[in-house]
Amino acid sequence: MHRLIFLCNSREEVALVHGIGEAAIFHNKTTNVTENLFTPLAHVEREFDAIYNAHLGPWKRHELTLDIDHCGFMFYRAGSSTTESEAALIARHAKLAPGHVFINEIGEDGRPVRLPPEQVNYHLNQAAIGLCLSELEGAMFACAEYLLAGLPVITTPNQGGRDFYLHDEFCITVPADRRAIAESVAALKARKIPRDYVREQTLKRIQPHRRRFVELIDSILAETNAPKRSIGIWPSSPPPVIMRWFRSPQAYNQIRNPAPDAFGQALMGSGDNGKSSAFAAAGKFVKRRIPAFGKRS
Template sequence: MRLAYRTHVRAGPGFAPDAALRAGAELRMAAGRLDDGSCPVFCSSMLNHAPLGVANYLGPRLAGHPALFLVWFTWAMRKERQVLRTLAAERLYRRRYPEHRFVFMCNEREEVALFRENGLNALFCSHNALADEAIFKPEPDVEPVYDAFYNAMMTPWKRRHLARLVPRAAHVFYESRLTGRQKTAELLDELKRLMPAHHFLNPHDAHRIEKLGWQAINTVMAASATGLCLSAEEGAMYASIEYLLAGLPVVSTPSVGGRHVFGTPETWLTVEPTEEAVRDGVAEMQARNVPRAHVRAITLAKVYEHRKRLRACVLVETDGQVDLPEDYGDAVYRRLNNWQRGLEFERLLIDDYRKA
């Protein structure tokens, strides 16, 4: 009944086909184009106010013209209410723009099954397959000094405290808009007291947290023996694929959201969510001493499987008009996690956008 009401009677702002296109941090989303101009193929993340990603902003500009929108998820989507919300949003949108197609890129096979059961076009292609392996890679000349590395939002659900017993750990962090500056600062102070031997690397004070650049983060990973993933639920977790591409084996707690799909028994160890288990897991992965180049090679093979599925999907959904490169290391697959804001979406409509 709720689905029918939202679709045919009244849609709330979260289901509206068109979102206002204006500059502002609240519009920040990852988005890019895959095509060469033959048929628009957009790939973007979804947000609460834009459940169809960049389509909710650019749809009116593309009315009457075919376009393919690939939408990926930044949070676990196994719950039925999340699927029905997406279904309502797609139905509303396609009533207005029936010439546009959608594929929902799922981070877990369980999500694929649930979406398909509800009539949505779903593909098992994790957004982590779009990470740039040219940025995240081993640095053999850097000497490891940390037992573990954790790159994550500074928020309680990331469960940093589970790393308390790891002797030497490095933390990179950033502020959550939902948590807010004051609570973020309080949590950071609490963790620093709890783990005085750990290094919190971002320059920061009570009023700001400076983000580290990708190269700096890659260097910290090179100086670390393992990567940590400690939340119970989220999306595919960007940091997890960064660890693996940089050659770090991962110690993770059980989770929902799909971060584990690029791991193997050699490169990924899942432990119970206790401080002792995390400590012991880090020690075990250090003892394995898997060569970093091997961790990366195994990971890239899995990444390329996802990119291969993406290429096949795009070819079918564009009726053969867009055939992505057979070289799965091509830059076209590696530039889609660039976060953009507001009016920057407009450049995606430029025919020669690759030069813009």
């Protein structure tokens, strides 16, 4: 018998999972973004009023930026976007908002070239404000990256989990109206909120959730009589996020033969065939529900 504990990006999701009798905890996955890569850079000059890091899909609502004078965009290929749809969006901005800059180069295959995290952080530091404009999506990694780099945030009303980061001192929720967004960008920029302060307050919000997740892992290990192995310093390796997608055979192979990653470096044990303690624990976790994390509503 196996039991799952669902990690949920919002408290609303926790309530939904509890409602069907399953164990769940509130753990916004973007707390795994590493503050060692996304950080304020004092030497970088501001070139943009705002920046938006998002793929060029319609649900990201790039049109809401058109009244911002100087806006930078980092982007990538995802979902239903095509070379043609991306080119059309960029052309629209070139015509209607000549102060907008699309930062990524386009590769020989017609796809945007992804930027390494250090370069993403550099471009974030070129901007005064970070933008979050989708209405419905999962937790938004870019929102965490903005704040760790010290950028205040303009967001539209949304569902999915990014509200976890919103702080009234440096985050403003604005109706999905391009004029309102441009005015809010100007107003928030004029406040000149210190970047180190934005970052400090964001880490204060993130760190308890990281500790809570470590406590969950330790509790699972204790339930299965596995050797308790603290994850230790977090994050423990360079990847900015721990979200990787695999086809079924790849996923099976990854489980059977785990390679070190942001957690693997700390959790690799001497279990069966080199499996990590975390994998072994997950497979055996059936005894009883962990009160602190798995309480049903």
